[in-house]
Amino acid sequence: MKKKRKQSRLREIWHQLKKNKMAVVSLVVLIVLVLIAIFAPLLAPYSYSEQNVLNANASPSAEHLLGTDDLGRDILSRLIYGTRQSLQMGIFSVAIGAVIGIIVGSISGYFGSWVDNLCMRLLDIYQAIPMFLLCVALAAILGPSLRNAIIALGLGVVPGFARIMRASVMTVREKEYIEAAKSINCGTGRIIIKHIIPNAIGPMIVQITMGVGSCILSGAALSFIGLGVQPPIPEWGTMISEARSVMRQYPTQALYPGICVMISVLACNLLGDGLRDALDPRLKN
Amino acid sequence: MTPLLEVKNLKKYFKTAGGTLHAVDNVSFTLDRGKTLGVVGESGCGKTTLGRTVLHLTNPTDGEIFFEGNNITNPSKHELKKLREDMQIIFQDPFSSLDPRMTVSEAIMEPLLLKGGMSKDDMREQTRKLMDTVGLAERFEHSYPHELDGGRRQRIGIARALALEPKFIVCDEPVSALDVSIQAQVINLMLDLQEERGLTYMFVTHDLSVVKYISDDIMVMYLGQVVEKAPAEELFQNTLHPYSKALLSAIAVPKYPNDTKRILIEGEITSPVDPKPGCRFMARCRYACEECKNPQRLVEHAPGHFVSCCRYKEINNIRENKEEKVNE
Numbered sequence: 001m002k003k004k005r006k007q008s009r010l011r012e013i014w015h016q017l018k019k020n021k022m023a024v025v026s027l028v029v030l031i032v033l034v035l036i037a038i039f040a041p042l043l044a045p046y047s048y049s050e051q052n053v054l055n056a057n058a059s060p061s062a063e064h065l066l067g068t069d070d071l072g073r074d075i076l077s078r079l080i081y082g083t084r085q086s087l088q089m090g091i092f093s094v095a096i097g098a099v100i101g102i103i104v105g106s107i108s109g110y111f112g113s114w115v116d117n118l119c120m121r122l123l124d125i126y127q128a129i130p131m132f133l134l135c136v137a138l139a140a141i142l143g144p145s146l147r148n149a150i151i152a153l154g155l156g157v158v159p160g161f162a163r164i165m166r167a168s169v170m171t172v173r174e175k176e177y178i179e180a181a182k183s184i185n186c187g188t189g190r191i192i193i194k195h196i197i198p199n200a201i202g203p204m205i206v207q208i209t210m211g212v213g214s215c216i217l218s219g220a221a222l223s224f225i226g227l228g229v230q231p232p233i234p235e236w237g238t239m240i241s242e243a244r245s246v247m248r249q250y251p252t253q254a255l256y257p258g259i260c261v262m263i264s265v266l267a268c269n270l271l272g273d274g275l276r277d278a279l280d281p282r283l284k285n
Numbered sequence: 286m287t288p289l290l291e292v293k294n295l296k297k298y299f300k301t302a303g304g305t306l307h308a309v310d311n312v313s314f315t316l317d318r319g320k321t322l323g324v325v326g327e328s329g330c331g332k333t334t335l336g337r338t339v340l341h342l343t344n345p346t347d348g349e350i351f352f353e354g355n356n357i358t359n360p361s362k363h364e365l366k367k368l369r370e371d372m373q374i375i376f377q378d379p380f381s382s383l384d385p386r387m388t389v390s391e392a393i394m395e396p397l398l399l400k401g402g403m404s405k406d407d408m409r410e411q412t413r414k415l416m417d418t419v420g421l422a423e424r425f426e427h428s429y430p431h432e433l434d435g436g437r438r439q440r441i442g443i444a445r446a447l448a449l450e451p452k453f454i455v456c457d458e459p460v461s462a463l464d465v466s467i468q469a470q471v472i473n474l475m476l477d478l479q480e481e482r483g484l485t486y487m488f489v490t491h492d493l494s495v496v497k498y499i500s501d502d503i504m505v506m507y508l509g510q511v512v513e514k515a516p517a518e519e520l521f522q523n524t525l526h527p528y529s530k531a532l533l534s535a536i537a538v539p540k541y542p543n544d545t546k547r548i549l550i551e552g553e554i555t556s557p558v559d560p561k562p563g564c565r566f567m568a569r570c571r572y573a574c575e576e577c578k579n580p581q582r583l584v585e586h587a588p589g590h591f592v593s594c595c596r597y598k599e600i601n602n603i604r605e606n607k608e609e610k611v612n613e
Binding site for chain 1: 337340342366369370373374376377378381382383384385386395396399400442445448449
């Protein structure tokens with residue numbers, strides 16, 4: 001019975017989301033990206049590391065649809081494989097950051113007083129460490145890799161999520177229905193999980209989807225300075241930085257991964273906006 | 286027979302930056318089973334805080350509360366859980382007292398779910414019954430509160446309060462956010478429920494025409510203190526305290542030409558932060574004198590009719606004299 005209700009709620013959200021054309025397009029784009037990431041070996045015409053120095057920096061042709069890079073590797077294949085790294089970077093790091101952020105923010109916002117003070121001061125101290133320095137430190141300790149870059153990025157975005165969640169929880173906490181919940185013997189845990197988080201999560205959803213976008217960007221930057229994805233594994237950010245040396249002669253080599261980053265970030269943001277509207281029952285009409 | 290609820294010298298102070306705010310100060314009353322106590326006063330007089338303190342939604346600073354003869358001033362967690370099944374609240378604003386993400390049936394089912402010991406089907410059945418009791422059609426079961434009008438929303442609030450089958454309900458201005466036509470419906474519903482289930486109400490409101498209609502006893506509050514307390518009829522016929530008089534004269538009378546004399550109170554309500562020991566109404570009272578600077582206490586003028594004014598006899602005489610002069 002409960003399952004049935006959950007399904008109907010999902011259907012409800014989908015019904016709302018459908019009305020927003022941009023959000024639907026974004027959702028389709030993101031699903032396609034995820035599918036590309038999953039089926040990369042089947043879709044890519046070449047291996048991402050297959051070199052052909054004799055055919056370096058080739059223009060687009062029937063053989064290489066988007067041309068080749070300075071080592072003669074097929075750019076289209078590298079973009080397709082790169083989707084895997086970039087999406088992982090964006091999604092998993094935000095997942096880590098959002099989960100920790102929501103927990104810390106909810107506790108801090110709901111209990112207030114010294115709990116709030118403690119959490120916020122700890123976050124202040126934490127935020128005083130530059131994120132890149134933290135990533136460098138983590139990479140030094142754990143060794144540079146995709147996984148460690150994700151952990152570093154995820155921890156880096158925690159304060160932003162925690163603060164937004166806290167502010168949102170604080171406004172919900174004062175609502176009369178929270179007092180109403182107390183009056184019918186609702187325990188603190190249930191109040192936070194059933195009443196506070198669902199009502200306070202709205203602003204977070206936009207932040208989360210935008211976070212995916214910005215983490216894809218930050219991940220690219222990390223890869224660029226050699227702390228993220230290690231060559232020869234392709235990643236959009238690494239591809240841009242590799243193309244930098246031949247930017248003047250072959251600008252398209254940097255342009256393609258750039259467009260990929262832009263499309264995925266834009267899709268994330270637009271879907272976030274659409275979801276926020278769909279999740280808010282007060283906006284239903 | 287022990288009264289259902291007895292409150293003795295209840296105090297609720299809030300610490301603020303400017304000093305101690307006396308929201309409820311030395312309030313005592315008893316409430317018998319099946320009766321309704323109306324609590325009236327202007328905004329900020331502590332009537333809502335009184336209701337919440339009695340229910341332990343905030344903890345009292347001082348004083349004692351007895352429920353069915355048991356002292357419930359400092360209940361343990363377990364006792365509080367039990368108490369909340371017996372004492373419920375209907376909130377003022379049905380637009381903010383319902384979780385916007387819960388459907389009507391979810392909201393009504395929640396108290397049953399928390400109480401436990403019921404199967405899902407029983408709870409569903411019970412929810413339907415409750416919806417029927419408060420006059421909510423079954424088709425609204427899966428609606429969200431924002432899709433309904435104020436009257437229906439308040440019916441959800443009433444159903445939630447009734448779900449645990451309480452003995453005592455604090456009604457915190459339950460109709461002041463509603464249209465006049467719907468007010469009457471909701472009040473009649475509440476009166477019917479009282480009759481059917483033998484409920485005891487504490488009806489907090491600033492609407493005097495409502496309180497007259499629904500209450501057995503009325504308590505007039507000003508700045509956290511009770512200034513007058515009497516059976517409803519008695520209070521309206523024989524008002525003693527100058528503040529109550531002004532308040533009662535403010536009831537709108539639907540007739541023209543309207544010749545009821547309004548007593549206008551001048552000035553602003555004084556600050557409830559660190560009040561002076563004397564009569565709190567003094568600054569705005571036209572009968573104020575030196576004697577009013579002393580602490581006031583409730584005096585029983587007639588059986589059940591208490592008033593807290595050192596000059597009430599004098600004042601009422603004065604008024605009678607004046608009226609005689611007018612007659613001459």
